[in-house]
Amino acid sequence: MLEVRNLSVSFTRYEGVWRQTKQWAVRDLSLNVWAGEMVAVVGSSGSGKSLLAHAVMGLLPYNASRDGEIYYEGELLTEKRLRELRGREVVLVPQSVSYLDPLMRVGEQVQKGDKSPKARERCRQVLKRYGLGKETERLYPFELSGGMTRRILISTAVQEKPRLVIADEPTPGLHLEAARRVMSHFREIVDEGAGVLVITHDLELALLVADRIVVFYGGTNLEEAWAEDFADEKRLRHPYTKALFRAMPQNGFHPLPGVQPYGRELPEGCVFAPRCGECEARCHEPVYYRSVRGGMVRCWKEQSG
Numbered sequence: 001m002l003e004v005r006n007l008s009v010s011f012t013r014y015e016g017v018w019r020q021t022k023q024w025a026v027r028d029l030s031l032n033v034w035a036g037e038m039v040a041v042v043g044s045s046g047s048g049k050s051l052l053a054h055a056v057m058g059l060l061p062y063n064a065s066r067d068g069e070i071y072y073e074g075e076l077l078t079e080k081r082l083r084e085l086r087g088r089e090v091v092l093v094p095q096s097v098s099y100l101d102p103l104m105r106v107g108e109q110v111q112k113g114d115k116s117p118k119a120r121e122r123c124r125q126v127l128k129r130y131g132l133g134k135e136t137e138r139l140y141p142f143e144l145s146g147g148m149t150r151r152i153l154i155s156t157a158v159q160e161k162p163r164l165v166i167a168d169e170p171t172p173g174l175h176l177e178a179a180r181r182v183m184s185h186f187r188e189i190v191d192e193g194a195g196v197l198v199i200t201h202d203l204e205l206a207l208l209v210a211d212r213i214v215v216f217y218g219g220t221n222l223e224e225a226w227a228e229d230f231a232d233e234k235r236l237r238h239p240y241t242k243a244l245f246r247a248m249p250q251n252g253f254h255p256l257p258g259v260q261p262y263g264r265e266l267p268e269g270c271v272f273a274p275r276c277g278e279c280e281a282r283c284h285e286p287v288y289y290r291s292v293r294g295g296m297v298r299c300w301k302e303q304s305g
Contacts, residue, residue, distance in 0.1 A: 001164055001195035002033040002056070007068035009051050009060065022065075023263050026051050026219045029068070030289060033164070033195040038186060040198045040206035042244075043216030046262055049199045050095065052216075053168045056197075057092050058082045072164065091157040095169040095199075097149050100141040100156075107137025110155050126155045130185060147178040154185055165189055165196045171205065183209045203230075203244055215241050218261055218271030221289065224296035237297035240272045270299065 009026040026048040033039045041049050054060050056070055058079060070077045072090065082090070101109060110126060111119045124134050130151040136144075144152060150170055157165060167186060171179035179202070186196050187209045200206050206213060207227050215223045215238065223238040230236065233245050243256040258275040267273055269284040276283065282300050292302045 001035045001073060002197065003071040004029060004031050004056070005069045006030055007052070007055060007066070007070070009055055010065050012063045012065065024219065029220050031214050031221060031224065033197050035195050036190060036193050038190045038196040038198060038210045039212045039214060040200060040210035041214045041216055042200055042203045042206055044201060044260055046260060047216040048219040049216050050168050053092065053166050053199055056166060057086060088160045089162055090164045091162040093153050093157045093165060093167040093170055095172070097141065100152065102141050105137065106139050106141065106152055110152065110159055112159065122159065126159055130155055146173050150174065150182050158189060163194050165194055167196065167198045169199055169201070171200065171202065179205055180208065204248055215244065218266055220271060220298065222272060222298050226295065229295065237292050237295055237302050238299050239276050239278055
């Protein structure tokens, strides 16, 4: 459904008046999403998760440059093709509620301006699916609770029955039960045959519904694992993923010393090397993403296979 190959994103900036520099925010990132599958991208703030979503959707800012290739259903996703698919077959559930027009009623936004009886009935069916009554149509965004707003964003995205859904941090600010309900809605979309890429910082929540987990750090992916691999630390591959495992409340809540590097602070070789207790000399050399024990990892200590 979706294949991202060696994606890199950089930003052009000016230092002083004349000097122009390029700063890399995402480097050599690869992943794929199959139809009928949910893939969760997890990582802390600043790891490059949202840039992945914006790159796929063609929504990067004007000063951004993109390298690498993105394929949708086996064909290169060109700018022209993306314009034809975006909002219909390929949709984004955005992180920010500012994507809703504060001066337009909810129903009009879900219907996307189509005032026909058929569109209104479809709108009501979608709202009902996510536990929202038809009275919600008459509300303005400021009248919605946080959980209602998230469900409206999902409703707006899935109105056209998309084949690929990209959800960028769909649960911030929600209490646990509401967050679980929102994630279960994406699982329903997957079970109907669509591919879903969920971007989140909440590993514990992702493990409840996702098929595969892709771990981001410092602008790249360090590991791709099956959700069931997180049942046992020994099944995980990268030291950072294992640290995330140990930091989960049910696994002792052990914090990892240090902070994630950004921009110019990114080291050569493995981006996790400065915080890794297993770091050795070759970790400061380029390390490639490769298949290991049924998953993917960017680490010298794991053997291919």
